Amino acid sequence: MRYEAKVALRYLLSSKMQTALLIGGVGVGVLVFCFMSALINGLASYQIEQTVGSIPHITIEPREQTPKVLGGTDGTLILPAILRDNTQRSQIRAWQTVLDTVLADDNVRLAVPVVAGNGFITRGQAVQPVSITGVNPEQLSEVAAIGPAIIKGTTDLDLNGIIIGSRLARNLSIDVGQTLVIRSDRGGQRDVKVRGIFSIGVESLDERVAYMNFKAAKALLNLDNGISRIEIKLKDLDVAPALSASFAVSTGLKVTSWVEKNKRLFDAIQGQGSTGSLIKFFSIVTIIIGVSSALLLTTVRRKSEIGIMRSMGMTKGFINRVFVIQGVLIGLLGAAVGSSGAFAFTTLVMQLAVRADGSRVFPIDPSQGAYVAGIMLATVASTVAAILPARAASRVDPLEAISQ
Amino acid sequence: MTTTIEKPTEKVAERAPLLSVAGLTKNYVIGDLVTPVLKGIDFDIYPGEFVAMLGPSGSGKSTLLSILGTLLKPTAGHFFMLGNDLTEADERELTKFRNRNIGFVFQYHHLLPDFTALENVMFPAVASKLMDDVEAEVRATMLLNRVGLGHRLNYRATKLSGGQKQRVALARALMNNPALVLADEPTGNLDRESAHQVMELLAEINAESGTTFLISTHDPEIAKRCQRKITIIDGKVDSIETNPTVKQDLAAA
Numbered sequence: 001m002r003y004e005a006k007v008a009l010r011y012l013l014s015s016k017m018q019t020a021l022l023i024g025g026v027g028v029g030v031l032v033f034c035f036m037s038a039l040i041n042g043l044a045s046y047q048i049e050q051t052v053g054s055i056p057h058i059t060i061e062p063r064e065q066t067p068k069v070l071g072g073t074d075g076t077l078i079l080p081a082i083l084r085d086n087t088q089r090s091q092i093r094a095w096q097t098v099l100d101t102v103l104a105d106d107n108v109r110l111a112v113p114v115v116a117g118n119g120f121i122t123r124g125q126a127v128q129p130v131s132i133t134g135v136n137p138e139q140l141s142e143v144a145a146i147g148p149a150i151i152k153g154t155t156d157l158d159l160n161g162i163i164i165g166s167r168l169a170r171n172l173s174i175d176v177g178q179t180l181v182i183r184s185d186r187g188g189q190r191d192v193k194v195r196g197i198f199s200i201g202v203e204s205l206d207e208r209v210a211y212m213n214f215k216a217a218k219a220l221l222n223l224d225n226g227i228s229r230i231e232i233k234l235k236d237l238d239v240a241p242a243l244s245a246s247f248a249v250s251t252g253l254k255v256t257s258w259v260e261k262n263k264r265l266f267d268a269i270q271g272q273g274s275t276g277s278l279i280k281f282f283s284i285v286t287i288i289i290g291v292s293s294a295l296l297l298t299t300v301r302r303k304s305e306i307g308i309m310r311s312m313g314m315t316k317g318f319i320n321r322v323f324v325i326q327g328v329l330i331g332l333l334g335a336a337v338g339s340s341g342a343f344a345f346t347t348l349v350m351q352l353a354v355r356a357d358g359s360r361v362f363p364i365d366p367s368q369g370a371y372v373a374g375i376m377l378a379t380v381a382s383t384v385a386a387i388l389p390a391r392a393a394s395r396v397d398p399l400e401a402i403s404q
Numbered sequence: 405m406t407t408t409i410e411k412p413t414e415k416v417a418e419r420a421p422l423l424s425v426a427g428l429t430k431n432y433v434i435g436d437l438v439t440p441v442l443k444g445i446d447f448d449i450y451p452g453e454f455v456a457m458l459g460p461s462g463s464g465k466s467t468l469l470s471i472l473g474t475l476l477k478p479t480a481g482h483f484f485m486l487g488n489d490l491t492e493a494d495e496r497e498l499t500k501f502r503n504r505n506i507g508f509v510f511q512y513h514h515l516l517p518d519f520t521a522l523e524n525v526m527f528p529a530v531a532s533k534l535m536d537d538v539e540a541e542v543r544a545t546m547l548l549n550r551v552g553l554g555h556r557l558n559y560r561a562t563k564l565s566g567g568q569k570q571r572v573a574l575a576r577a578l579m580n581n582p583a584l585v586l587a588d589e590p591t592g593n594l595d596r597e598s599a600h601q602v603m604e605l606l607a608e609i610n611a612e613s614g615t616t617f618l619i620s621t622h623d624p625e626i627a628k629r630c631q632r633k634i635t636i637i638d639g640k641v642d643s644i645e646t647n648p649t650v651k652q653d654l655a656a657a
Contacts, residue, residue: 003531007516014518308514311475312528312576313503315496399475402510403466 001325004318008325011298019330022294026334027341029287030378033280034342034369040276042365044269048237051265052258056112056143056231058244059261060098061254062090091226098251102232107243109233112139115214116228117221119184121164123172130168130210132184134217143231144211146198152176153196157213162192165206166199182210186222284377288385291330295323295389299396306393307401316394323393327386331379338378339371421448421484422583422616423472428481430467441467443639444481451583452614454607454650456621456630464639465620466588472618473506473586474498486583503532507577507615511589513569515561515576521548521568522557525575534580547575551605567598574605578615587619591626603629 012019092098095113102111115134120127135143137157147155151166153176162182164174174180176194183189192212199206218224234240240257248255259266299306306319346366353361430442441464449455459465470476472483474490482491486505493501515524525544529535535543548554551571556564564572570590577585587606591599607629610617619626627633631650635642 007531010518304514305516308516309527309531310499311473311502311508313499313501313532313580315499318531399470402475402512402514 001321004321005325007322008329011302011322012326012329015298018294018298022291022330023334023337025290026287026330026378026382027338029283029290029381030335030338030374031342031345032283033374033377034339034371035346035364036276036279036283037370037374038342038346038366038368039362039364040272041368041370043272043363045365045368046363047265047269051262052237055258055261057234057237057240057258058232058247059256060092060102060230060232060247060251061228061256062092063252063254091223091228092230092253093226095227095230098253099230101250102230102247105243105247107234107236107239109235110139110142111233112136112142112231113214113227114143114229114231115217115221115223117184117186117217117223119182119188119210119220121168121172121180121182121210123174123180126172128168128171129208130164130182131208132182132210132212132217132221134212134214134221136214140211142233146196146200146211149198149200150196151199153194156195157211158195159213159216160190160192161195161213163196163198163211164194165209166197167203167207168210169194169197171207182212182220184220184222186220188220188222190216190220192216284381287331287334287378287381291327291382291385292388295326295386296392298326299323299389299393302393303396303401306396307398310396310398311402319394319396320390323390324383324386327383327390328379330386331382332375334382335375335378339369339374342369342374343371419450420487422451422453422486423449423618424484425472426482426484428468428471428483429479430464430471430476431479441639442471442478445636445639445641447634447641447644449584449616449618451616452610453632454610454617454619454630455632455634456619456627457634457636458621458624458627459636459642461622463636465636468636469586469588469618469620472584473508474502500532503528503534504580505583507580507582507585509570509573509577509585509587509590511592513561513566513573513593515564515569515572517560517562520558520560521553521564521572524561524572525579528576528579532580540579544575544579547578548572550609551575552601565598567594567601570594570598570602571605574602574609578609578613582615584616584618587617589621590619591621591623599623 099111099113102108112135117132119130119132121130122128133143135157137155140155140157141147146163150163153163155163157163162180169175172180174194176197179191179193181189182192212220218227234243237258241259244255244257244260247253309319310316343366346364346369349362350360350364350366355361425445425447428442428445429440432439432441445468457465457468467476471478474493478491482489484490485501488501490498490501516527519527522541522544525547526537526540529540529543530537545554545557548557551574553568553571553575556568561569561572570593574590590606591602594602603626606617606619609615619630621627628647629650631647633643633645633647635645
């Protein structure tokens, strides 16, 4: 193998321009591969981060009532139906126990009890419906990413505080520090002061959502003994589906992971991934075609040398290996050039393509360039590409080659 | 025409033949067209002999050398070398046999252009792992010194003159200490001076080392230096003559 490698290296060095172009070609293929990986994976991470940052990874809610069977003696029709108990509010009663169970799991970073319900805000003659979310003040940022969206005031939620959206504030002509009356659909009523105004940019949220102190909201919504849901944040997003199934069993409640609630996002990410894979596939095909055609030309050019080597008693395997090694070397060098180029390029794009507000034009992530996969695939592709020329070379008839 | 078959001298013929050719035929077939090139060749070559093979173009000399060099299969007949029936061997065996026992010198040197003179000569031994690098380098250096190119060891093949290239090719043919060197018009591409030098070398090496040479040539001057002349005409042995002016028992027994 050592001498085959020597011949292969000598061949590559003797045609420096061709070798440089080949390595460059493989390098560009790997660069496209890694760049696409960094872009597609970066985009997926960005989308997940954007979505998951503001939503719970797992939500535990009261169980939906199951259909009860009516009638059912011999010969009679059985009609399943849900009997709603409208006198009872849907709530998690022994929520502290559930919270303790959840927090005992190592995967859980945070579990936040939340109360939620509907109500109205009145100010003078104006009445606006709102969706009330009650949460412990120190956990507000975990339930809603409104911190950066606050345009006025603070996120401090004392017992008499409320944070409302910008459209709601405008509709009610209200500002930070002013008092308003909030009434729940359960008949509760409370005077609250506006502590902060947020603008998320989504009309329905900016118009309908209000955040209150957990205890105050509990009383307002008449949920003295229970809560509406527990929102959980995990250390690792990927365990969400499995963990939610496990919590469903251990708590007997309705447990939903963020994956189930964001199927469309997943479909979109998968779609992006497939498009990226297709582009990456073609970059690998390009490497194979490029290396194969160049090495095939080399076999033609080196025909008489191959012939003389065969006449000197070199086996077909020897000739085969000389060409396959060339493929391996081109692949390795091209992959090294391409992957380091891709890292430099993606880093440059990340640093330069920035909007005036500091946000990035491309959500590219240089650390997600799939460099190892790129290097391995390019090397394998280049090696595979060398097989055809290697076989052609090993089949050279020494007599015909020498007589040329 | 009368066919003259002269045996080598008694002293040479006492030994077992190195190469024995018996009823060798070769037909080239293109579609339905069968062209007989060799029509039953018989001769023996003994160890240490220096034999010329003469004949006009198209007489079948090159085809015969290719068959004897195991690069081409005959249509019928047999040839034996060192006791092996090479017509029966498979390709793998022939490749190994060729590497160990046969040296080639062609009309064109066919040196590997990206390698130095020394590397070219070492090639048949190291690439087939017959010798390690050190052993091969010592022998290749000795051979290049012998052919007068000790001062060109590390020259790229492309930097050498035509005569020098052919002398490197000769050293390469001798690298694995073959029993037989087949030379096909070895001086055909050289100027008179270089041709003379190469021919001198072939004869000297034959005399010194006892390596057997079978040289295909058109040149009557070369033929005069050989102990025997095998003349091939129209695919048959026309004559085998002993050259009385050349010393017959050159080779070491």
